[in-house]
Amino acid sequence: MNIIKPFWIDNEMDSESMFFVQKDENELPSDTLLFTPEEIISVKSASGEIIYEEDKDYVLTSDRTLSLPKGSSIPFKTNVEMHPAPGSPQSISACRDGKSDLFFGEGHFFHDLQTVVMYTHKDKWESSVPQFALDNLPNLMKKLKDREPLKVVLFGDSISAGGNASGANGAKPFMPMFGDLVVNELRRVYGSEITYKNHSIGGTASGWGLENIAVVADEKPDLAILAFGMNDASGRVSPAQFKANIQRQMDVVRQAQPDAEFILVATMTANPEWTASAPELYPQYRDELNTLCKDGAILANVTSIWIEIMKRKSFASITGNGVNHPNDFGHRIYAQVILSLLINI
Numbered sequence: 001m002n003i004i005k006p007f008w009i010d011n012e013m014d015s016e017s018m019f020f021v022q023k024d025e026n027e028l029p030s031d032t033l034l035f036t037p038e039e040i041i042s043v044k045s046a047s048g049e050i051i052y053e054e055d056k057d058y059v060l061t062s063d064r065t066l067s068l069p070k071g072s073s074i075p076f077k078t079n080v081e082m083h084p085a086p087g088s089p090q091s092i093s094a095c096r097d098g099k100s101d102l103f104f105g106e107g108h109f110f111h112d113l114q115t116v117v118m119y120t121h122k123d124k125w126e127s128s129v130p131q132f133a134l135d136n137l138p139n140l141m142k143k144l145k146d147r148e149p150l151k152v153v154l155f156g157d158s159i160s161a162g163g164n165a166s167g168a169n170g171a172k173p174f175m176p177m178f179g180d181l182v183v184n185e186l187r188r189v190y191g192s193e194i195t196y197k198n199h200s201i202g203g204t205a206s207g208w209g210l211e212n213i214a215v216v217a218d219e220k221p222d223l224a225i226l227a228f229g230m231n232d233a234s235g236r237v238s239p240a241q242f243k244a245n246i247q248r249q250m251d252v253v254r255q256a257q258p259d260a261e262f263i264l265v266a267t268m269t270a271n272p273e274w275t276a277s278a279p280e281l282y283p284q285y286r287d288e289l290n291t292l293c294k295d296g297a298i299l300a301n302v303t304s305i306w307i308e309i310m311k312r313k314s315f316a317s318i319t320g321n322g323v324n325h326p327n328d329f330g331h332r333i334y335a336q337v338i339l340s341l342l343i344n345i
Helices: 138-145 178-190 206-211 230-234 239-256 281-291 302-310 328-342
Strands: 012-018 020-022 030-032 037-045 065-067 076-078 115-121 150-156 194-198 223-227 261-266 297-301
Touching: 012 328, 138 150, 138 178, 150 178, 178 194, 178 328, 206 239, 223 239, 230 281, 239 261, 239 281, 261 281, 261 302, 261 328, 281 297, 281 302, 297 302, 297 328, 302 328
Parallel strands: 020 076, 150 194, 150 223, 223 261, 261 297
Antiparallel strands: 012 115, 020 030, 030 065, 037 115
């Protein structure tokens, strides 16, 4: 199986992540898969080091739900632990219930509590998916097809900086962050020599990006991947201002490199229980980015894919820190969305 292969195109799922929660003391800890498994090939710790046994460590209790029987070796948290008292260790304030904190941890804290499942399934992904769009980036398309050298620059917030990818945190299986996954796959498929720079900084928003866009323009990139939005939403930046900030970033890069082309990344959504989350803004930011997608710019619509996944899975199963970062599976989703635009699979 191939972790870069988009999860929506066939009936094999590799290393889908899960986070088990016991919602009530009378219930077994459980979590749900994206699809109904036909055959579960393996269930492992997120590091890949521990192999779990069916019936002993997990059971399939409904079409998409895995549960943990008593004595299971798979880690889990109770609902109370997921909503600790204010000021508790491994927590962050501002749960929407106004009474508790949210379970939180940086580094590989969440990763160490997660489980990955490899399985086959028959059901199909019915929601919209990214479409091949390389022909809308004609300069990039020519260089890739002619195997010419090119330069790619990624510019965004902590998600783009690698937030909670196991490779960025020194944890097995050491999976690269999404930007590295994208560039490595482009090198493999097209054979081009790609110079890659990642100027992303954690805690930043599109306004900071505009103030510091010179670092991208100075690179004179063939392709600039601009990926802001998470912190804009937490700061309640208006959609119009967000669009203006991204538009101006593109203008500055084009002044330095007129042939530069762009992928505009629409962000994942944050934990809906977190007060800093802004569910209404993520789709609005996506739609504003889409209006900028002309004349050598295309949209990587992570937002829509993420929203659909959240209808079928828990946020804890795809987050790297509990509130606003992806885990390895989430970074793969970013990479799969972007690569679907650039490689005709």
